[in-house]
């Protein structure tokens with residue numbers, strides 16, 4: 176059988192990895208796919224660099240539409256990124272009857288509903304394993320491997336850049352900016368690194384996972400998104416003293432009869448959990464299903480060849496299924512299109528979680544009892560209280576000046592409560608005259 180012809184749009188970090196791995200492993204891949212898979216045309220704005228990567232045997236063009244216009248090309252790989260031209264090209268590729276493979280989580284989290292509908296109507300596939308946790312086959316696991324389960328919750332380290340930054344800050348005591356530059360140089364960071372550090376990239380990926388897990392539309396606009404830019408070394412250290420690590424987690428939970436939680440924020444995780452020990456740019460996703468229990472997926476979530484690994488897995492899937500009846504394919508979002516449920520993402524005030532609080536207070540009689548009374552009145556149960564004197568935090572960057580002997584840090588761990596109740600209590604705590612600086616609130620998940 177003749178090789179299937181593929182057009183590649185964008186040959187940057189992931190595109191070049193895809194080209195190289197496909198070349199290197201072509202024989203093995205062919206044995207798996209049943210026929211050869213060949214990138215015969217590449218579009219990139221930088222045609223000179225593109226031609227250097229692919230050599231003289233592959234046609235390189237500056238205008239992606241030339242690829243879409245080529246009737247011999249059956250699969251288009253979109254590795255440009257963003258919601259702009261990439262969206263137009265994906266929609267045009269679908270309209271032209273071509274299957275699409277993409278790593279573009281931003282595009283799918285925001286416009287996925289429209290894109291999957293168009294693909295369904297046209298009878299083509301849009302495959303996106305590389306869009307979530309790069310090389311880890313998490314889409315495959317959720318969509319196929321765990322199909323017996325009612326998924327209860329998912330919690331993942333799904334942004335390599337921020338995990339790298341948090342790990343380096345904790346291990347080496349390096350500054351945020353220095354580590355960010357390193358992450359960019361290593362090719363982990365998005366073109367706009369604010370997407371990484373502000374949690375947007377993780378929210379894109381969590382949005383896609385929530386849709387597949389529960390059979391609901393992508394609802395990125397309703398996700399709660401908080402990044403790591405305000406996290407201080409002081410809290411990383413206190414968390415450690417309490418037996419926790421701070422990770423940027425993408426979390427989605429099914430709340431029976433109420434809705435779905437979808438949120439990204441720094442999270443205290445017990446240090447003994449495997450996921451708490453995922454360091455550097457590595458990703459890990461914990462999925463809890465009612466039948467299987469808790470499962471863990473670990474690996475490289477970014478980088479040229481790890482991401483290419485997922486792109487090529489999709490190419491193989493699409494190649495095998497290209498001639499099949501669309502009814503026999505795995506649905507884009509795991510559930511049959513007519514079986515999607517319109518379950519809403521809950522507003523953040525209704526989220527139920529536990530908390531780490533740090534209050535810088537005057538070290539005087541009655542402070543602790545005032546604090547605990549406010550929490551008790553709000554129905555918030557305390558799990559642990561720790562008081563750290565000036566000496567314990569010397570040299571920290573707590574932001575309110577160095578603690579002096581008459582200032583102290585009060586660290587409180589709570590049991591589960593509603594975010595709304597916590598916000599109300601925090602406003603009251605903040606108004607206490609003995610509270611000297613903005614209170615730090617970091618959410619905590621036991622992930623048991």
Ligand SMILES: NC(=O)c1ccc[n+]([C@@H]2O[C@H](COP(=O)([O-])OP(=O)(O)OC[C@H]3O[C@@H](n4cnc5c(N)ncnc54)[C@H](O)[C@@H]3O)[C@@H](O)[C@H]2O)c1
Pocket residue numbers: 184185186187188189190218219220221237238239253254255256257260278279280281305306309362363364365366476477478479482
């Ligand atoms: N880098 C990673 O580790 C990683 C991991 C997972 C997913 N992704 C996703 O993969 C996609 C690509 O990321 P990347 O890191 O390879 O980006 P990149 O910036 O390295 O590459 C993008 C390429 O697209 C080209 N391009 C831009 N506009 C174009 C246009 N109009 N026509 C043709 N080519 C155009 C650029 O010249 C560049 O070579 C993004 O959606 C990204 O979110 C990246």
Ligand SMILES: N[C@@H](CCO)C(=O)O
Pocket residue numbers: 306308309333334335336337363364365371376476477478
């Ligand atoms: N910028 C992303 C790339 C992978 O999607 C990350 O750091 O994880």
Ligand code: NA
Pocket residue numbers: 304305306307308309310311312313314485
């Ligand atoms: Na993946």
